[in-house]
Amino acid sequence: MYIFGPVPSRRLGLSLGIDPLASKSCNLNCVYCELGRSFKLVSERRIFVPTADIIGELKTYLDGGGEADFITISGSGEPTLALNLGELIGAIKKITDKHIAVITNGVLLSDALVRKELSGADVVLPSMDAFTESAYIKVNRPHGSIKVNTVIGGLRAFAAEYTGEIWLEIMVVSGMNDSDADIFEARRVLDTIPGIKRIQINTVVRSRAEAFAEPVSDEKMAHIAMLLGTRAEVIGKFMGSSLHTIDSVEDAVLEAIKRRPMTAEEFQRTMGLTKVETIRVLNLLIDRGFVKKDFFNAKEFYKTADEPR
Numbered sequence: 001m002y003i004f005g006p007v008p009s010r011r012l013g014l015s016l017g018i019d020p021l022a023s024k025s026c027n028l029n030c031v032y033c034e035l036g037r038s039f040k041l042v043s044e045r046r047i048f049v050p051t052a053d054i055i056g057e058l059k060t061y062l063d064g065g066g067e068a069d070f071i072t073i074s075g076s077g078e079p080t081l082a083l084n085l086g087e088l089i090g091a092i093k094k095i096t097d098k099h100i101a102v103i104t105n106g107v108l109l110s111d112a113l114v115r116k117e118l119s120g121a122d123v124v125l126p127s128m129d130a131f132t133e134s135a136y137i138k139v140n141r142p143h144g145s146i147k148v149n150t151v152i153g154g155l156r157a158f159a160a161e162y163t164g165e166i167w168l169e170i171m172v173v174s175g176m177n178d179s180d181a182d183i184f185e186a187r188r189v190l191d192t193i194p195g196i197k198r199i200q201i202n203t204v205v206r207s208r209a210e211a212f213a214e215p216v217s218d219e220k221m222a223h224i225a226m227l228l229g230t231r232a233e234v235i236g237k238f239m240g241s242s243l244h245t246i247d248s249v250e251d252a253v254l255e256a257i258k259r260r261p262m263t264a265e266e267f268q269r270t271m272g273l274t275k276v277e278t279i280r281v282l283n284l285l286i287d288r289g290f291v292k293k294d295f296f297n298a299k300e301f302y303k304t305a306d307e308p309r
């Protein structure tokens with residue numbers, strides 16, 4: 001399955017996700033990634049899933065009366081790595097007039113072809129967590145070929161060309177990119193990119209790649225938003241990025257897990273979710289204290305948190 005949701009997203013309303021990658025593929029290895037570590041960084045663009053396969057699923061969904069405010073291309077990693085991204089956006093537009101959003105880590109915005117492909121989207125949501133090389137390496141742990149100034153240059157070029165809206169997300173990690181000096185540097189850079197319409201401040205949730213990646217307090221988030229100026233706003237602590245917001249399926253998953261503990265694979269099959277979506281739902285439910293993991297016969301099971309061992 002290459003479509004997931006729809007899920008209510010504070011940033012995008014009812015958002016139907018599209019995953020053009022199918023399994024985690026990313027050029028970064030962010031310490032806060034809810035999908036876990038990127039064991040092998042991917043730096044080359046390629047086709048992961050044929051456009052026709054994704055469009056077939058989307059058409060079935062829409063023909064069946066499926067609702068969505070936004071069709072959001074995100075998925076299990078960095079969607080601009082999908083070489084068919086532009087073709088996919090064009091194909092979606094042929095079958096629906098719903099708004100299209102793309103969530104990206106922004107690394108490939110330095111590629112003119114990627115910028116051109118993204119021009120078909122209505123909203124692009126890049127993330128940019130650090131504005132110095134040292135903080136970028138600490139938080140985002142990029143592929144060795146990626147330099148922060150090139151990424152900033154790509155963002156600047158994109159903002160100058162793009163006619164849709166750009167909403168930038170900054171994921172704040174305690175002690176890594178949250179000092180006033182970090183934020184002043186972000187402000188200094190972002191003030192030179194007026195094409196960014198909104199700057200959205202977010203922080204880490206408990207299910208993240210590295211246990212040492214800690215969230216910051218609500219007060220700190222508000223302070224950072226204040227330092228960043230009038231375009232900045234705080235988005236909910238447990239919302240995750242809009243890529244990771246899954247409240248609409250949460251109840252259904254909890255109902256299923258109450259009946260019996262299940263492995264992640266069983267969940268995926270039972271709920272008809274993608275692997276990525278399954279991981280997100282289960283991690284959020286663990287974060288919220290509803291679900292816990294257990295091991296039996298060397299297998300990992302998920303069960304309700306109040307169930308005895």
Ligand code: SF4
Nearest residue numbers: 026028030033077105
């Ligand atoms: S948070 Fe996004 S950009 Fe960072 S490693 Fe995960 S998928 Fe890649």
